[in-house]
Amino acid sequence: MSVVEHSRRGEVTVRDLSKSFALNGQRLDVLRDLQLEVRGGEALAIVGPSGCGKTTLLRVLAGLEQPDRGEILIDGHPVQGVGTERAIIFQEPRLLPWLTVLGNVAFGLTVRGLPADRAEARARHYIRLVGLAAFEKAYPRQLSGGMAQRVGIARALTVQPGILLLDEPLGALDAMTKLTMQEELARIWREEKVTMILVTHDLEEAIFLADRVLMLPNERGSQPRLIDIRLPRPRDRSEPDFVAMRRRLMAEFGLH
Amino acid sequence: MTYQGLDSSVPVPVNVAPGAAILRRGAVRAGAALRRYGLLAGFLAAWQIGATGGWINPTVFPPLDAILAALLQGLSGGALIDDIAISLQRSGLAFAAAVAIGIPLGLFMGQIRAVEQALDPILQFFRQTSALALYPVFILLLGLGEASKVFVIFWATLFPILLATIGGVKEVDRKLIEMAATFGAGRATIFRRVVLPASVPSIFVGLRLSATTALLLLIAAEMIGANKGLGFQVMNAQYNFQIPQMFAAILLLALLGLTANAALVALQRRLCRWAELSSR
Ligand SMILES: Nc1ncnc2c1ncn2[C@@H]1O[C@H](COP(=O)(O)OP(=O)(O)O)[C@@H](O)[C@H]1O
Ligand SMILES: [Mg+2]
Numbered sequence: 001m002s003v004v005e006h007s008r009r010g011e012v013t014v015r016d017l018s019k020s021f022a023l024n025g026q027r028l029d030v031l032r033d034l035q036l037e038v039r040g041g042e043a044l045a046i047v048g049p050s051g052c053g054k055t056t057l058l059r060v061l062a063g064l065e066q067p068d069r070g071e072i073l074i075d076g077h078p079v080q081g082v083g084t085e086r087a088i089i090f091q092e093p094r095l096l097p098w099l100t101v102l103g104n105v106a107f108g109l110t111v112r113g114l115p116a117d118r119a120e121a122r123a124r125h126y127i128r129l130v131g132l133a134a135f136e137k138a139y140p141r142q143l144s145g146g147m148a149q150r151v152g153i154a155r156a157l158t159v160q161p162g163i164l165l166l167d168e169p170l171g172a173l174d175a176m177t178k179l180t181m182q183e184e185l186a187r188i189w190r191e192e193k194v195t196m197i198l199v200t201h202d203l204e205e206a207i208f209l210a211d212r213v214l215m216l217p218n219e220r221g222s223q224p225r226l227i228d229i230r231l232p233r234p235r236d237r238s239e240p241d242f243v244a245m246r247r248r249l250m251a252e253f254g255l256h
Numbered sequence: 257m258t259y260q261g262l263d264s265s266v267p268v269p270v271n272v273a274p275g276a277a278i279l280r281r282g283a284v285r286a287g288a289a290l291r292r293y294g295l296l297a298g299f300l301a302a303w304q305i306g307a308t309g310g311w312i313n314p315t316v317f318p319p320l321d322a323i324l325a326a327l328l329q330g331l332s333g334g335a336l337i338d339d340i341a342i343s344l345q346r347s348g349l350a351f352a353a354a355v356a357i358g359i360p361l362g363l364f365m366g367q368i369r370a371v372e373q374a375l376d377p378i379l380q381f382f383r384q385t386s387a388l389a390l391y392p393v394f395i396l397l398l399g400l401g402e403a404s405k406v407f408v409i410f411w412a413t414l415f416p417i418l419l420a421t422i423g424g425v426k427e428v429d430r431k432l433i434e435m436a437a438t439f440g441a442g443r444a445t446i447f448r449r450v451v452l453p454a455s456v457p458s459i460f461v462g463l464r465l466s467a468t469t470a471l472l473l474l475i476a477a478e479m480i481g482a483n484k485g486l487g488f489q490v491m492n493a494q495y496n497f498q499i500p501q502m503f504a505a506i507l508l509l510a511l512l513g514l515t516a517n518a519a520l521v522a523l524q525r526r527l528c529r530w531a532e533l534s535s536r
Contacts, residue, residue, distance in 0.1 A: 063438075064438065082438050082440060084440060086438075087439075090435070092431065094431050094432055094434075094435040096432060096449075096450065096453070097530050097531070098453045098456075098528075098530040099530075107439065107449075111440060111441045111445055111449065112440055141530070159439065
């Protein structure tokens with residue numbers, strides 16, 4: 001590893017991570033001795049069959065779940081619990097229905113004690129970034145699913161985290177909105193220069209957004225695999241290389 | 257303008273004369289009012305005509321003008337004013353105490369699982385015991401004066417508020433709490449910024465229920481052992497066979513209930529505008 005890489009913010013290291021749950025009195029090993037290095041500013045996609053532990057891994061990374069063994073290091077320092085350098089975006093937008101779009105986006109900052117006017121000034125910047133400037137005063141109930149999810153993204157960005165954790169953020173959106181949002185996520189990632197760890201069940205989304213794809217297996221024996229996506233950006237879904245990469249990932253999944 | 261109010265995306269036909277539009281809007285309003293209050297107006301009209309025409313017994317159901325006259329006389333003479341004041345004082349004091357104790361206690365109990373579990377059986381037991389059945393006990397303890405009356409109303413109004421507040425706190429979406437926690441919010445912040453606002457609609461359900469209960473218990477308490485108050489006036493007028501006066505007091509009680517409910521609804525509209533947006 002070079003010195004330059006070390007000085008960058010948003011580096012995530014996962015060491016010997018294990019996590020199990022008790023399910024009906026039985027122990028369910030979800031993550032076993034997982035090792036992972038995510039470079040600062042990298043976009044990593046986590047894919048895998050349903051129930052393989054994608055959400056669990058992301059929740060451990062976010063500090064919402066305590067690992068059984070192993071540790072998480074951010075920029076070389078071990079971390080416990082939630083922290084200001086990480087922000088998580090869930091599959092549901094989880095907006096507070098009694099706050100306007102502006103209030104929701106400013107929420108993370110006001111919770112941290114920033115005065116409302118300064119929090120709102122910064123929130124406005126990110127509301128513009130996700131293209132919702134006209135809806136600043138709207139309440140969550142007045143938004144479509146895609147708009148609400150963008151509010152959630154803006155709220156996470158407003159606290160200016162070094163690491164953005166996303167758990168199937170576009171999973172509940174319709175196909176058209178999803179495509180637009182993927183473009184938007186690619187742009188936001190480029191502009192904000194954050195480390196992005198994105199859980200998705202959509203292989204095309206993973207190839208479109210990620211530098212590397214982590215495939216989590218569900219059978220006990222097999223190992224997680226990392227696949228480099230060496231495609232020029234901005235990416236084009238119809239390019240032969242893109243299509244070939246998708247075919248390769250599907251083959252890895254055993255779909256072809 | 258009329259169409260735009262409904263759906264701004266529909267192009268407005270420009271050749272509608274403004275006079276016709278105003279007429280039509282007036283007709284729509286009148287129709288809505290008729291649907292809402294038509295039956296009530298018909299009922300009142302039937303009462304008035306029936307009583308004056310002798311189809312119903314006017315000694316039991318005096319004509320409305322006689323009731324209104326009795327009401328105005330009672331109000332201008334000041335006799336009913338005293339009763340209104342004392343009734344308002346009793347129910348207001350009890351309701352305020354129930355709010356001041358029920359909401360904070362409910363917020364506390366809803367937050368802490370162990371406390372809620374320990375107190376729930378007692379709460380359910382007390383709730384199922386009619387406050388009126390306990391009134392004699394309160395009279396024994398507090399005497400036949402104001403204290404026992406206020407206390408029995410307080411007792412009955414406390415439970416709807418308390419239970420609704422506990423329910424509201426317990427039903428707060430865990431996912432929202434977790435979201436706040438990821439931004440570094442501590443227990444106190446989560447309580448203030450998530451739990452409290454999320455419980456407000458449920459608390460209002462309790463408040464409105466309590467207001468109704470307060471009035472019910474007020475009347476009962478005043479009928480049992482009082483020499484003042486609207487509930488007493490209903491009983492007293494009936495006893496002295498002053499039927500218009502009796503209905504005047506009943507009318508005042510109904511107005512009191514309507515006013516209390518309207519005030520709570522208005523407050524709820526102000527505090528829960530976000531919830532209104534969906535339910536319309
Ligand atoms: N809190 C929990 N308690 C018990 N089992 C859990 C819990 N969370 C997740 N699991 C189990 O762990 C496994 C992985 O879950 P999850 O990480 O949500 O999968 P994914 O997101 O990949 O679909 C599943 O079998 C699930 O049932
Ligand atoms: Mg999941």
